[in-house]
Amino acid sequence: MGLFDFFSKQKKETLDKGLEKTKESMFSKLSRIVAGKSKVDEDVLDDLEEVLITSDVGVNTTLKIIERIEDRVAKDKYVSAEELNTILRDEIAQLLTENNTGDMEDFSLEGQPSPYVIMVVGVNGVGKTTTIGKLANQFKKAGKSIYLGAADTFRAAAVEQLVIWGERVGVPVVKQSMGSDPASVAFDTLSSAKSNNADVVIIDTAGRLHNKVGLMNELTKIKNVMNKIVPGAPHEVLLVLDGSTGQNAFEQATQFTAATDVTALAITKLDGTAKGGVVIGISDQFKIPVKYIGLGEGIDDLQVFRRKEFVDSLFGG
Ligand SMILES: Nc1nc2c(ncn2[C@@H]2O[C@H](COP(=O)(O)OP(=O)(O)OP(=O)(O)O)[C@@H](O)[C@H]2O)c(=O)[nH]1
Numbered sequence: 001m002g003l004f005d006f007f008s009k010q011k012k013e014t015l016d017k018g019l020e021k022t023k024e025s026m027f028s029k030l031s032r033i034v035a036g037k038s039k040v041d042e043d044v045l046d047d048l049e050e051v052l053i054t055s056d057v058g059v060n061t062t063l064k065i066i067e068r069i070e071d072r073v074a075k076d077k078y079v080s081a082e083e084l085n086t087i088l089r090d091e092i093a094q095l096l097t098e099n100n101t102g103d104m105e106d107f108s109l110e111g112q113p114s115p116y117v118i119m120v121v122g123v124n125g126v127g128k129t130t131t132i133g134k135l136a137n138q139f140k141k142a143g144k145s146i147y148l149g150a151a152d153t154f155r156a157a158a159v160e161q162l163v164i165w166g167e168r169v170g171v172p173v174v175k176q177s178m179g180s181d182p183a184s185v186a187f188d189t190l191s192s193a194k195s196n197n198a199d200v201v202i203i204d205t206a207g208r209l210h211n212k213v214g215l216m217n218e219l220t221k222i223k224n225v226m227n228k229i230v231p232g233a234p235h236e237v238l239l240v241l242d243g244s245t246g247q248n249a250f251e252q253a254t255q256f257t258a259a260t261d262v263t264a265l266a267i268t269k270l271d272g273t274a275k276g277g278v279v280i281g282i283s284d285q286f287k288i289p290v291k292y293i294g295l296g297e298g299i300d301d302l303q304v305f306r307r308k309e310f311v312d313s314l315f316g317g
């Protein structure tokens with residue numbers, strides 16, 4: 001087995017293991033609804049609707065999927081119950097593509113401006129800092145030079161946590177004292193990155209969500225400062241959502257997309273939850289690409305989202 005095969009096998013294992021709970025839950029429910037049935041009929045579709053909703057796909061997206069399957073059943077006249085899994089997989093993969101959540105590019109940053117600036121946002125505890133550490137690790141492995149900016153100045157521990165990740169990955173972290181202006185930290189980080197010809201900058205932000213106006217003002221201020229140093233920055237506003245919170249993640253996405261222009265999503269903590277269906281629903285409701293998924297606390301437990309791999313892993317390849 002070549003090195004490449006070894007790594008792709010390892011990645012598949014991480015994905016399968018991470019999605020295990022969602023898969024088990026969905027799979028067993030699906031098996032139950034088709035058990036003893038020969039074809040996909042109204043009853044099966046009613047049950048399927050319930051399965052998708054209880055798997056946190058969300059009501060709107062579930063109805064969309066059911067409608068598509070209904071159309072397909074109507075067209076094909078007879079669809080056997082065994083085919084349900086395949087059809088479901090096709091329709092979900094198709095839906096993800098239509099929602100801009102296709103296969104995301106890797107960490108090569110081809111054709112991207114340099115430094116490529118990523119601002120990471122999201123409420124407390126969703127996994128922002130951890131995701132930044134994991135991302136920095138992957139960019140570094142891809143041969144990129146990186147600067148991290150500790151613009152979550154709200155808690156001393158937040159700065160400390162990013163510094164620890166910086167040491168672990170071996171990348172510089174720009175910081176100021178606790179309570180300092182986040183925009184000023186962003187300024188310093190981009191300035192250092194620019195004068196050192198860095199390829200990537202990732203900025204951590206505080207997850208406070210007192211109110212939409214306050215959040216919007218703060219994020220706008222950080223963005224304006226970035227744009228002054230690196231025109232066009234931030235190139236990516238990455239919203240981190242905790243997948244294990246299910247419907248709550250939808251709520252957070254609503255609030256953040258109203259406060260700022262979110263360009264990409266990272267959905268974390270898919271391991272240890274049966275709510276992995278949120279990835280499908282959130283992609284469909286917000287039409288923002290799901291770029292990364294978090295599958296554990298370890299440094300290698302972050303993957304670039306690939307729709308086919310995801311769907312295959314969820315429904316058994
Ligand atoms: N199981 C699992 N845990 C994760 C994942 N991502 C993050 N965590 C854990 O979630 C907890 C919170 O992560 P942080 O990265 O500190 O979250 P944060 O958004 O930076 O939080 P604040 O700085 O408080 O706003 C930590 O214990 C992480 O190890 C994941 O994909 N899977």
Ligand SMILES: [Mg+2]
Nearest residue numbers: 128129152158
């Ligand atoms: Mg943090």
